[in-house]
Amino acid sequence: MNTTSPPPKPLIRVEGVSRSFGDVVALDDVSIDIHANEFFALLGPSGCGKTTLLRVLAGFEHPDAGTVTLDDVDLLGLPPHRRPVNLMFQSYALFPHMSVEANVAYGLERERRPKDEIRERVREVLATVGLSDKARNRPTQLSGGQRQRVALARAIVKRPRLLLLDEPLSALDRKVRAEMQLELKRLQHDVGITFVVVTHDQEEAMSMADRIAVLSHGRVQQTDSPVDLYQRPANTFVADFIGTSNAFDGSRVVGGVLVPGLGLLPGAAITGSGTSQATLVVRPEDITLVDEVSAVVSGEVIDTQFFGGSSRIAVMVPLHEVPIVVTRHGTAHVDRGARVHLAWSADKGVVLDAAE
Numbered sequence: 001m002n003t004t005s006p007p008p009k010p011l012i013r014v015e016g017v018s019r020s021f022g023d024v025v026a027l028d029d030v031s032i033d034i035h036a037n038e039f040f041a042l043l044g045p046s047g048c049g050k051t052t053l054l055r056v057l058a059g060f061e062h063p064d065a066g067t068v069t070l071d072d073v074d075l076l077g078l079p080p081h082r083r084p085v086n087l088m089f090q091s092y093a094l095f096p097h098m099s100v101e102a103n104v105a106y107g108l109e110r111e112r113r114p115k116d117e118i119r120e121r122v123r124e125v126l127a128t129v130g131l132s133d134k135a136r137n138r139p140t141q142l143s144g145g146q147r148q149r150v151a152l153a154r155a156i157v158k159r160p161r162l163l164l165l166d167e168p169l170s171a172l173d174r175k176v177r178a179e180m181q182l183e184l185k186r187l188q189h190d191v192g193i194t195f196v197v198v199t200h201d202q203e204e205a206m207s208m209a210d211r212i213a214v215l216s217h218g219r220v221q222q223t224d225s226p227v228d229l230y231q232r233p234a235n236t237f238v239a240d241f242i243g244t245s246n247a248f249d250g251s252r253v254v255g256g257v258l259v260p261g262l263g264l265l266p267g268a269a270i271t272g273s274g275t276s277q278a279t280l281v282v283r284p285e286d287i288t289l290v291d292e293v294s295a296v297v298s299g300e301v302i303d304t305q306f307f308g309g310s311s312r313i314a315v316m317v318p319l320h321e322v323p324i325v326v327t328r329h330g331t332a333h334v335d336r337g338a339r340v341h342l343a344w345s346a347d348k349g350v351v352l353d354a355a356e
């Protein structure tokens, strides 16, 4: 990568946005840049402020402080219908008495577009979402996944610069949901619209997004690519929220973290600011079973689970409260009660500032 070229200019720039409802701080000094044609995800637990942030972008909520610009133009001064932004709500409501094509055409008709143009754009967008043959159906004659696609078609037919999707797949069952995740990503690529998708499902965010902002209690914890969030979490919240991690509290020393009762645990990937109290995070797939002489820690297998392609082994280590989780390809090859020795290389141990 050419490190001298300037970073791409963001399409959307959110700076210092805060919003409170009485005592509840829904957004706390939020700053996020979103680039053109990016598939961006907002990820965080229930109540962390995701919907509130989308509503601020769409214009249904006004922040108490901060600025929001699109292509350097102030958005906050514009009413919702003047913004080149479309919000697909957490519960998308289709008109049950109208056909699929009428549902999709509705927004364009309200804009009083010429009839020919409406017909052509609806035809095009239904082809994009793969529903050309369902144009005359009512929503009740469709599956959940198909209804979802109608809602998407309705949102993209207006050609917004920015499409905001609030939990777009939450109503779907697991299998359809996985298909729709791929579909949504393909669609975003094909239509060339910038997507901001809200989800509280970390796997969903990881599988779809170019970048993810992780929120907790109205604050942005980290904004990064899925890989960087996973491999270089900025703090213990992110490490815990994204994937499974083993965490060890102790004090920061050269080569890792000194953990009471366990000794020096190796770590080299430092993402904290350098507090003396630190947490070492190691992913289950980075831990290997080794001979006693190479052991970092040793303990007893208390449980094994087989998931088809991989296995998970839980190991109880003396003086550590929670079991250490180890994953392996294929079957576990160890039995409950076995004594095992675990190790990982220092570059797989991430040293974070201790949680406050």
Ligand SMILES: Nc1ncnc2c1ncn2[C@@H]1O[C@H](COP(=O)(O)OP(=O)(O)OP(=O)(O)O)[C@@H](O)[C@H]1O
Binding pocket: 021, 024, 025, 026, 044, 045, 046, 047, 048, 049, 050, 051, 052, 053, 200
């Ligand atoms: N209009 C409102 N009046 C009062 N409190 C509100 C209002 N809107 C949101 N809140 C509060 O602000 C916080 C953030 O809400 P928000 O809807 O943004 O969360 P969320 O991250 O979308 O959660 P979920 O995943 O459950 O949809 C919550 O504590 C919520 O109760």
Ligand SMILES: [Mg+2]
Binding pocket: 050, 051, 052, 090, 166
């Ligand atoms: Mg919400």
